[in-house]
Amino acid sequence: MQQITFSFPATRRLSGKALAGVVGSGDMEVLYVADDRDELRVAITTSVDNSSPRWQALFERLSSFSALPSGQMTIHDFGATPGVARIRIEQVFEEVADA
Numbered sequence: 001m002q003q004i005t006f007s008f009p010a011t012r013r014l015s016g017k018a019l020a021g022v023v024g025s026g027d028m029e030v031l032y033v034a035d036d037r038d039e040l041r042v043a044i045t046t047s048v049d050n051s052s053p054r055w056q057a058l059f060e061r062l063s064s065f066s067a068l069p070s071g072q073m074t075i076h077d078f079g080a081t082p083g084v085a086r087i088r089i090e091q092v093f094e095e096v097a098d099a
């Protein structure tokens with residue numbers, strides 16, 4: 001298992017917390033907790049070695065489409081495709097934004 005951490009500038013605020021996915025599904029789980037800092041902190045545990053560049057590119061792409069919210073995100077990845085990863089991440093942001 002590889003541990004990866006990132007920090008990205010956050011330009012919007014949300015409140016609350018959300019969970020998307022199920023870690024036992026063989027896919028991935030994303031937990032998000034909003035806060036009032038100026039960054040999104042991401043902690044990833046993944047079964048895919050050397051995947052840091054893939055995750056970096058995914059978050060850079062997400063930030064180019066919409067503003068990243070401040071908070072702490074924890075991801076447990078068991079080989080999800082980039083498409084599934086993006087869906088799970090967007091699900092938690094949407095759930096918290098709609099709460």
